[in-house]
Amino acid sequence: MFIEPLIGNNHPKSQKGHIEVICGSMFSGKTEELIRRLNRALIAKQRVEIFKPAVDTRYHTYNVVSHNENEIRSTPVNFADDIMLLAGDCDVIGIDEVQFFDQQIVSVANKLASLGKRVILAGLDMDFEGQPFEPMPQLLAIAEYVTKVHAICMKCGDLASYSFRLSGEKRKVMLGEKDAYEARCRKCFYEEKK
Numbered sequence: 001m002f003i004e005p006l007i008g009n010n011h012p013k014s015q016k017g018h019i020e021v022i023c024g025s026m027f028s029g030k031t032e033e034l035i036r037r038l039n040r041a042l043i044a045k046q047r048v049e050i051f052k053p054a055v056d057t058r059y060h061t062y063n064v065v066s067h068n069e070n071e072i073r074s075t076p077v078n079f080a081d082d083i084m085l086l087a088g089d090c091d092v093i094g095i096d097e098v099q100f101f102d103q104q105i106v107s108v109a110n111k112l113a114s115l116g117k118r119v120i121l122a123g124l125d126m127d128f129e130g131q132p133f134e135p136m137p138q139l140l141a142i143a144e145y146v147t148k149v150h151a152i153c154m155k156c157g158d159l160a161s162y163s164f165r166l167s168g169e170k171r172k173v174m175l176g177e178k179d180a181y182e183a184r185c186r187k188c189f190y191e192e193k194k
């Protein structure tokens with residue numbers, strides 16, 4: 001499996017930025033993969049920070065701690081533009097749960113990469129109805145490197161790309177209730193969605 005891009009020269013001094021996207025369903029390990037990449041950059045003494053939408057604070061109340069006990073600061077922000085103001089000193093910028101950001105996140109990611117930064121975005125690529133979750137489609141289009149990670153279908157054990165909502169709730173964003181979802185493969189998702 002393709003885990004991480006072979007990046008020719010991602011040393012911060014090279015001033016060549018780029019965008020990586022890690023996408024997938026719920027329970028696919030997107031955040032773990034983001035943290036793995038950031039921890040390795042931290043070990044190499046690069047300056048690293050994680051941003052997340054303020055709406056999502058109930059999932060990530062922890063700070064991420066790496067092997068050498070340096071901390072990756074995890075900063076909640078209300079708007080994508082706030083990241084431009086806060087990320088100036090970073091070499092590597094992780095942004096988690098990007099699907100909860102406004103559309104501005106697309107130009108913010110482009111600007112940061114053009115400033116020479118490594119930008120790693122993680123988030124859901126589809127909503128609970130199996131539709132593309134904006135603004136992820138735009139982020140996938142502008143990224144140099146894309147990694148789609150998979151969960152395991154809780155019905156059949158196959159690889160899963162869909163987040164199935166167990167309740168009949170129709171709101172697109174339903175927060176704080178991971179128990180309300182199951183990872184599903186295509187077949188099991190559409191069989192029960194009907």
Ligand SMILES: [Zn+2]
Nearest residue numbers: 153156185188
């Ligand atoms: Zn299945």
